[in-house]
Structures are given as structure tokens and as C-alpha cells.
Amino acid sequence: MSVLAIDCGTQSLRAIIFSEKGEVLAAEKVDFEPYYSRNIGWAEQSPKIYWESLAKATKQLKEKFRNIFNSIEAVTLTTQRATIVVVDQHGNPLRDAFIWLDEREAVGKPKLYLHEKLAFWLIKKLPTAEMAYRRSKANWIKQFEPQIWSKIHKYLLLSGYLTYKLVGEYIDSTASQVGYIPFDYKYKCWIKSPYHYKWRLFGVERERLANLVNPGEILGYITKTAAQFTGLKEGIPVIAAGADKQCETLGVGCLSPNVGSISLGTTATIQTTTTKYVEVIPFIPPYPSILPNAYNPEIGISRGFWLVTWFKKEFAHSEVREAEELDTFPEKILDKYLREIPDGSDGLIIQPTWTAGPERPFSRGAIIGFSDRHTRLHVYKAIIEGIAYALLEGKKNIERKTG
Numbered sequence: 169m170s171v172l173a174i175d176c177g178t179q180s181l182r183a184i185i186f187s188e189k190g191e192v193l194a195a196e197k198v199d200f201e202p203y204y205s206r207n208i209g210w211a212e213q214s215p216k217i218y219w220e221s222l223a224k225a226t227k228q229l230k231e232k233f234r235n236i237f238n239s240i241e242a243v244t245l246t247t248q249r250a251t252i253v254v255v256d257q258h259g260n261p262l263r264d265a266f267i268w269l270d271e272r273e274a275v276g277k278p279k280l281y282l283h284e285k286l287a288f289w290l291i292k293k294l295p296t297a298e299m300a301y302r303r304s305k306a307n308w309i310k311q312f313e314p315q316i317w318s319k320i321h322k323y324l325l326l327s328g329y330l331t332y333k334l335v336g337e338y339i340d341s342t343a344s345q346v347g348y349i350p351f352d353y354k355y356k357c358w359i360k361s362p363y364h365y366k367w368r369l370f371g372v373e374r375e376r377l378a379n380l381v382n383p384g385e386i387l388g389y390i391t392k393t394a395a396q397f398t399g400l401k402e403g404i405p406v407i408a409a410g411a412d413k414q415c416e417t418l419g420v421g422c423l424s425p426n427v428g429s430i431s432l433g434t435t436a437t438i439q440t441t442t443t444k445y446v447e448v449i450p451f452i453p454p455y456p457s458i459l460p461n462a463y464n465p466e467i468g469i470s471r472g473f474w475l476v477t478w479f480k481k482e483f484a485h486s487e488v489r490e491a492e493e494l495d496t497f498p499e500k501i502l503d504k505y506l507r508e509i510p511d512g513s514d515g516l517i518i519q520p521t522w523t524a525g526p527e528r529p530f531s532r533g534a535i536i537g538f539s540d541r542h543t544r545l546h547v548y549k550a551i552i553e554g555i556a557y558a559l560l561e562g563k564k565n566i567e568r569k570t571g
Contacts, residue, residue, distance in 0.1 A: 170239045172226070172400070176218050176247040176330060177412065178202045178267070178434060183225035185236055194233040196225045202267070209271035212264040215253050218326065219333050223398045230399040242405050243390065245330055249411045250347035252305045253329040257321040263313070265326065266305045268347075269434070271523065274307035278369045293451040295530065297369065304348040306371040320376060325349075327411065328378040334398075335388025335406050340378040343410025343456045349377070353453035353463075354445045356382070383408050383458040410458040413437055413466065418458045425570040428563060436472030436555050438562045439464045440570060448562075448569045465570065467562025470523040471533075475551045478522070483544045502548055509549040515539065516546045518554030 170193055175182040179202045184195040198221040203211040230237040250268040255261055278301035280288070288294040301307060309317045324332070325347060328340035342356040350359045350366040358374055359366050367373075381387060387406045395402040409415060413431055417439045422429035429439045441457055446465050448454070454463035471478075480488055480498050487505075491498040515537045522533040535547065 169241050170236065171407075172229075172240045172243045173409075174222060174225070174243065174245045174330075175412065175415075176222065176245070176326065178248050178269070181218065181221040181225055183222070183229055185229065185233070185240060193236045194229055196228040196232075198225045198228075203269060207272070211267040211269040211271075213267055214264050215261045215326075215329055218247075218265075218330060222330065222333075226398040226400055237399075238401075240400065240404060242407050243334070243400065244407045244409045245327060245334070246409050246412050246415045247325070247327040247330060247344070249325075249344075249413065251326040252347070253324045253326055254309070254316070254320045255322050255324065255329070255332075256319050259322075259332055261329075262316050262319055265329075270305070272308055273302035274304065274311050275302070276311075277301060278365070280365055280368070284365050288451075291450045296451055299524075300348055301369050301371075304370045304372075306348075310371060322378065323372045323376045324378055331387050331406065332378075334390055334394045336391045336393070337388045338378045339387050340380055341383055341387070341408035341410055342380045343383045343408070343414050343458045345380070346411050346413075346455055350374075353456060356380075356456045381408050382460065383410055384460075410456070413439060414455060414458050414464055417441060417464055423459065428566070430559060432473050432555075434472055434474045435468050435470055436559060437466050437468040438559050438566065439466045440566055442570050444570070446569045448565050465566050467559070467565055468525065469520050469555055469558045469562075470525050471520065472555060475520055475522060475555065476548075479548055479551055483547065502545075505545050506549055506552070509545055511553075513546045513550040513553060514541055516542050516550040518547075518550040520551065520554040520558055 169188045171186050173184045173186060180197055180199045182197050185193045187193055200217050200221055203213045205211055248268055252266040253261055254263060277298050285294060288297045306323060322338050325340060325344060327344040331340055332338055345351045348370050350370050352359050357380060358377060385408050387408050390400050390402055390404045392402050416431055417429040420429050423441050425440050425442045431437045441459060441462050441464055443462050445463055446454055448465045448467060454465040457464045484498060484502060487501040488498045491501050517537050519534040521531040524531045
């Protein structure tokens, strides 16, 4: 028996076959462009890229490891979080996907009742609620692409879209629900009351959303069409998993509040796992864990190690060329120089919020403490230290709330 795990990230898709003991039997990776941008701050990608990359990876597995591939008895799926795909009644995308990095915003403010505004004002989160309204892609489509909104049959996360392509049903895992959506993170379901403010905040109706099941339950079975396109056997069950960070937290063995899971990706995060529903920051819910009756409180730095990419692009041209000549990574060259800079970067400090998060909607990135001794390599080390300090701050905030 073996299980195929599909991981659709921002820049690549991986397909890995595991044995029942968790051994990696075979793996394939398909790279693709993370997004294209038609305007400053926009980030889009064709949903076809993800589906075709999935099929390419599975076909490569079948071609190279036929016997192992034929032993697959179940499929599971994880994807990048908060990427939105909208489809018509035939399941065809109506526009390209909004990648989670997309920063466009709707205009205006949510329709909140007086008592709701007062409640947000009392906890000093009214600006956060207004930001959530603006960042909802449903609200943006309504305002700027109303002709598309009128045709939307389902408003899906990427996980829900790929699941539909595999099993032919609009269904998704509760542990994949991360984004500006009317999800009840405490009870792990869509908000039940039609009068709840989240329906007005995020602007999408229940009938446009996917049905949900818990991790470990069956989402559906590989359809004949999906089997022909991917090479998978028709009728194989697809098992609900969760979003990428939740899978990562489970995979590193972070199963209790006394263990932390640090992810150093485009968005740098620190998570833990708790059986209690804990909002580390008011109005910012913990995400649903893949474990039953558990949650993953998280603190994130939105641009995280994207800042390293930014630094390489803007200031490290010589190191990039050197890395190409030595057939290595630019980071390895930079790390060599990094050790020459004293800890603390000679007083240079970076606030790494190049993109404001919902918990601090007006925050901006900053570099302070410049003197004549500082070089661009000081800036690089200050970036690394700034991210580390932000994660440390997140760790302390989580500890205060979880005990």
C-alpha cells in the first residue's frame, strides 16, 4: 500500500509517494512561475497551470516508477493558502486565480451595525475589520468585475479547485480554510447564522462556497476524466488533509503547545498546536489543525524571507553572478560575508513589515540606525535578524496566550 501526497506551492508542485510506514518511495517536482502582475501589487496565475502541473508530476511518476505508482491506494492534497479561484456552473475558471500575494483592495467600508462597530472599536480592531473587508477578493470582484461576479457559481480556495478537478465535487477540507472567507474557526464550519457580520464583511454567499469535511475523511474518488488526464487509477479515494502550513506543523511533530513550528518561507510563521481555541491577537483566529479537536495559533511576517529575494534583486548583483559561476545559491555566498558582520549589525535594525498584516493594518517596513560604518551586507544581516526578532515576538505572544 502507498499514498500519493500532492503539494501545490507558490512556485512549484511536488508529488510524493509514501509507504504506509512514511518512507518516501518516489517523488517528482514541477516548477512554474509564481505569478504575473498586471498592475502594482497584483499577483495572478492561471488555474490551468496548477492542474497541468499536477498532471505532469503524476505522469512523470507513472513513467519513472510504474510499479510504485500502481500501488497507490489513496491521494491527499495540500496547497498554498488563501489563493482564490472562481468558476462557472461548468467548473471552468472565469478569470485567473488571485494568488495569496495579491495586494489589491476593494474600496469603501463594510456594512456593520452600530453595536458591531462599537465592539470592534472597544477592542481597537475596527481598522482591522475594515482592512479585512477591503482585502476580500469577493468584494473586489463585485466592485471592479461585476460581470464576472454575476457568473460565479463557486468561490473556491485553490485546494477546493484542485479537489474538484480530481473528484468532480465542490468539496474541501476544513483544515484548508485560510483566507478572507466567512469561516467559523472555532467550530470549523461556515458561519451558521445568516446575520453574522462575517457574511457582510467578506461578501460571498453560502451557496457559492464548497462543502466541507474534516481531515482524514474522504473528499471523493478520482473520476474517469481526472484518471485519463493524470494517469491515476479511477476510483482511488482522495483524503482530506489541510493547508500547507498546517501540514508542515504536523509533519515536524508540533503536536502540543510546548512545541513550536517555524516556517521560513515567503511568509515566515511560527505556529503551535493547542486543544483550546486561542486568539493570540484579538480578531485573528487560530487556524484549524489537521489533528481532530485542535487548532494552530499562528503569528506571521507577511513578506518574511521574501525580503531575502528583494535584497538579492536590489543589492546583491555581484553575489548572484558569483553564485552562477560557482553553480551554487546566492545565499551561500552571502552567508559567507554574513559571518563577518557582528551580531546586531552594528546597530542597524529592520522592521520587516514590508506588507502590513491584519493585526497591524497601518504598519510599514523600516530600516533605522544607519551610520557611516554600515554597508549593504549590514542590511542583509539586519533583514535576517529582523525576521528572527519578529518570530521571537510571535513566540512570546503565543506563550502568553497558551500558557
